[in-house]
Amino acid sequence: xxxxxxxxxxxxxxxxxxxxxxxxxxxxxxxxxxxxxxxxxxxxxxxxxxxxxxxxxxxxxxxxxxxxxxxxxxxxxxxxxxxxxxxxxxxxxxxxxxxxxxxxxxxxxxxxxxxxxxxxxxxxxxxxxxxxxxxxxxxxxxxxxxxxxxxxxxxxxxxxxxxxxxxxxxxxxxxxxxxxxxxxxxxxxxxxxxxxxxxxxxxxxxxxxxxxxxxxxxxxxxxxxxxxxxxxxxxxxxxxxxxxxxxxxxxxxxxxxxxxxxxxx
Amino acid sequence: xxxxxxxxxxxxxxxxxxxxxxxxxxxxxxxxxxxxxxxxxxxxxxxxxxxxxxxxxxxxxxxxxxxxxxxxxxxxxxxxxxxxxxxxxxxxxxxxxxxxxxxxxxxxxxxxxxxxxxxxxxxxxxxxxxxxxxxxxxxxxxxxxxxxxxxxxxxxxxxxxxxxxxxxxxxxxxxxxxxxxxxxxxxxxxxxxxxxxxxxxxxxxxxxxxxxxxxxxxxxxxxxxxxxxxxxxxxxxxxxxxxxxxxxxxxxxxxxxxxxxxxxxxxxxxxxxxxxxxxxxxxxxxxxxxxxxxxxxxxxxxxxxxxxxxxxxxxxxxxxxxxxxxxxxxxxxxxxxxxxxxxxxxxxxxxxxxxxxxxx
Amino acid sequence: xxxxxxxxxxxxxxxxxxxxxxxxxxxxxxxxxxxxxxxxxxxxxxxxxxxxxxxxxxxxxxxxxxxxxxxxxxxxxxxxxxxxxxxxxxxxx
Numbered sequence: 001x002x003x004x005x006x007x008x009x010x011x012x013x014x015x016x017x018x019x020x021x022x023x024x025x026x027x028x029x030x031x032x033x034x035x036x037x038x039x040x041x042x043x044x045x046x047x048x049x050x051x052x053x054x055x056x057x058x059x060x061x062x063x064x065x066x067x068x069x070x071x072x073x074x075x076x077x078x079x080x081x082x083x084x085x086x087x088x089x090x091x092x093x094x095x096x097x098x099x100x101x102x103x104x105x106x107x108x109x110x111x112x113x114x115x116x117x118x119x120x121x122x123x124x125x126x127x128x129x130x131x132x133x134x135x136x137x138x139x140x141x142x143x144x145x146x147x148x149x150x151x152x153x154x155x156x157x158x159x160x161x162x163x164x165x166x167x168x169x170x171x172x173x174x175x176x177x178x179x180x181x182x183x184x185x186x187x188x189x190x191x192x193x194x195x196x197x198x199x200x201x202x203x204x205x206x207x208x209x210x211x212x213x214x215x216x217x218x219x220x221x222x223x224x225x226x227x228x229x230x231x232x233x234x235x236x237x238x239x240x241x242x243x244x245x246x247x248x249x250x251x252x253x254x255x256x257x258x259x260x261x262x263x264x265x
Numbered sequence: 266x267x268x269x270x271x272x273x274x275x276x277x278x279x280x281x282x283x284x285x286x287x288x289x290x291x292x293x294x295x296x297x298x299x300x301x302x303x304x305x306x307x308x309x310x311x312x313x314x315x316x317x318x319x320x321x322x323x324x325x326x327x328x329x330x331x332x333x334x335x336x337x338x339x340x341x342x343x344x345x346x347x348x349x350x351x352x353x354x355x356x357x358x359x360x361x362x363x364x365x366x367x368x369x370x371x372x373x374x375x376x377x378x379x380x381x382x383x384x385x386x387x388x389x390x391x392x393x394x395x396x397x398x399x400x401x402x403x404x405x406x407x408x409x410x411x412x413x414x415x416x417x418x419x420x421x422x423x424x425x426x427x428x429x430x431x432x433x434x435x436x437x438x439x440x441x442x443x444x445x446x447x448x449x450x451x452x453x454x455x456x457x458x459x460x461x462x463x464x465x466x467x468x469x470x471x472x473x474x475x476x477x478x479x480x481x482x483x484x485x486x487x488x489x490x491x492x493x494x495x496x497x498x499x500x501x502x503x504x505x506x507x508x509x510x511x512x513x514x515x516x517x518x519x520x521x522x523x524x525x526x527x528x529x530x531x532x533x534x535x536x537x538x539x540x541x542x543x544x545x546x547x548x549x550x551x552x553x554x555x556x557x558x559x560x561x562x563x564x565x566x567x568x569x570x571x572x573x574x575x576x577x578x579x580x581x582x583x584x585x586x587x588x589x590x591x592x593x594x595x596x597x598x599x600x601x602x603x604x605x606x607x608x609x610x611x612x613x614x615x616x617x618x619x620x621x622x623x624x625x
Numbered sequence: 626x627x628x629x630x631x632x633x634x635x636x637x638x639x640x641x642x643x644x645x646x647x648x649x650x651x652x653x654x655x656x657x658x659x660x661x662x663x664x665x666x667x668x669x670x671x672x673x674x675x676x677x678x679x680x681x682x683x684x685x686x687x688x689x690x691x692x693x694x695x696x697x698x699x700x701x702x703x704x705x706x707x708x709x710x711x712x713x714x715x716x717x718x
Contacts, residue, residue: 006628009690010680018711021685025662026639030684037686047467050335053475062473068463070334071475073357076327079319083331083339084463086315087289091335091465109327112320186645186678219639226639 013037026226028216031183035193052077056098057131075106078113081120093120099138100130117174121210127218135221139163166213170246176208177248182215274438275300281416284449288314289339291328296380297436298370301342322347326354333363334474336462342368356395360476364423370439373599381599382436387576391550403549407525409443437522505553506545513542514565530607557584568592633664635687642679
């Protein structure tokens with residue numbers, strides 16, 4: 001042990017396993033993993049957390065966190081999480097899912113877990129494609145966006161429109177916190193961390209379902225460098241997927257207008 | 266010891282599961298077993314358990330996977346089309362080695378089929394159903410009492426092998442009412458701790474419940490390890506019933522409710538001096554080969570009767586291994602047998618040299 | 626005295642830290658790590674303000690930022706120390 005006259009301004013979170021991740025260079029999954037580990041450390045809940053790993057780039061999630069983990073079939077993570085939480089309500093149960101997992105094959109499971117107000121937390125990583133399988137079109141692919149299976153650009157007539165999952169989830173009554181964030185620069189990274197923390201807290205405070213959608217880059221499948229991909233995200237994804245808190249806003253209410261002194265009202 | 270009550274099969278099955286220590290039921294409505302869910306929805310809160318109606322059978326089996334991974338006794342119940350939806354989840358549970366009980370009250374198929382009873386999911390249950398190299402212990406009850414007694418065994422076998430167990434019943438058992446005795450009380454002894462379960466990594470390294478292995482050699486080893494479990498189960502979990510097998514020359518082979526009906530026909534035939542007997546496999550996987558060996562000296566012909574177009578028939582062919590002719594009669598689609606019909610089938614089997622025609 | 630430690634084994638040369646740094650004190654080095662990447666390095670230490678933007682952008686948690694008292698010997702971060710301990714334990718079986 002050192003004498004500890006030094007002070008960390010930022011140190012690697014303890015809940016993050018001491019392994020090199022398999023994510024592509026510059027992939028935002030890495031930032032999101034780091035944030036989740038920071039929040040677990042901050043809340044001191046490492047021994048109570050169970051994560052559910054998706055099918056997707058984050059399929060090896062269980063290697064990256066020092067917490068219990070269950071690997072779920074594709075899209076079924078909210079149902080698996082429900083089974084765990086209903087049988088062990090003292091645990092903090094967190095699913096981590098991508099576009100295909102949550103917005104394609106798993107649409108029923110996420111809607112119904114959210115609708116039940118299941119006391120679980122879902123982190124949804126939206127990078128507009130199916131990353132692990134090589135960049136196919138996803139429900140979140142933008143119109144005109146070229147992917148492995150939309151080589152001429154996504155066409156609304158053939159394939160419908162990109163799904164705004166946060167808005168859809170926020171139309172239900174069960175969720176206690178729904179937010180869309182991004183991690184493309186340090187201030188947004190800090191805001192994303194707050195959102196992740198809040199989404200976990202509403203579970204622990206027994207308020208309802210917690211959901212954070214995180215806009216993310218995919219340098220490899222977008223064919224861009226990490227820095228270029230981050231710029232592409234800002235220019236193309238933000239206009240269609242607005243950031244914000246849709247349910248359970250943590251912002252204080254705007255100050256009410258005071259009547260002028262001496263007025264009757 | 267226990268009380269004797271008149272109960273519908275589906276409800277008795279639910280009560281039997283609760284007596285066996287199951288406190289978590291996740292399911293979706295499907296005829297002909299909806300009474301399981303209704304009963305569970307009333308009874309689980311009474312015993313401090315959880316009933317949750319899932320949004321689909323897909324969600325049901327995955328909730329069972331989660332609860333089982335967390336170390337509790339969990340189950341689901343459905344019928345043929347719903348069991349098809351559960352195959353992915355069942356394969357995952359085998360691969361990541363979590364225990365659970367799945368009940369199938371079989372109805373006519375394929376597709377939406379009908380709501381009459383059938384035995385047409387034998388292949389699905391015993392030959393995989395889901396993807397990958399695997400087996401489930403499959404138990405086929407022929408009475409409500411047997412189903413209730415089987416529940417405790419099913420959960421215990423599942424826990425012991427860390428593998429799901431499938432109970433293959435049919436719509437007759439689900440819907441009929443019989444007197445049944447519950448030998449286990451509700452307040453059973455606490456269940457054993459499962460050190461592999463995800464209960465929060467307190468004071469230990471993290472537990473991972475996972476069926477993925479991207480390194481082929483490691484996945485190969487995992488498969489052989491699973492096979493070792495199945496080999497052990499094949500030795501220890503095989504069960505069957507022999508009925509009037511002594512000196513039998515025509516040997517009926519039936520399972521489930523068909524066997525129960527066929528026993529009456531066996532009695533009728535024996536009363537008429539016909540040397541006939543019955544093998545009733547109770548474990549459909551592992552399939553019982555021993556009674557076939559036992560009866561082979563006297564047997565001249567086997568007669569398989571089942572409510573499908575010939576599924577257990579294939580396991581009988583394997584057990585007989587070409588040594589005797591095998592006749593077959595089947596009733597798919599939700600139609601059922603009665604003793605008179607089986608009497609006729611027996612006479613046809615005795616008269617004809619070759620008889621393997623399906624009914625009409 | 627301040628210290629930015631970079632775990633060169635984890636760095637994948639994505640340059641998100643380089644891009645995020647408001648003072649441009651980071652750049653890819655000419656060294657290669659075992660995975661074939663040029664790990665990033667601090668090239669202008671006096672102008673580092675310890676804002677930790679680099680650490681907060683790093684997808685591999687490869688960067689730590691410490692405020693180190695001048696009298697102390699060079700710091701090894703907790704995570705690096707933990708890793709060394711785990712590796713030693715694994716070697717010893």
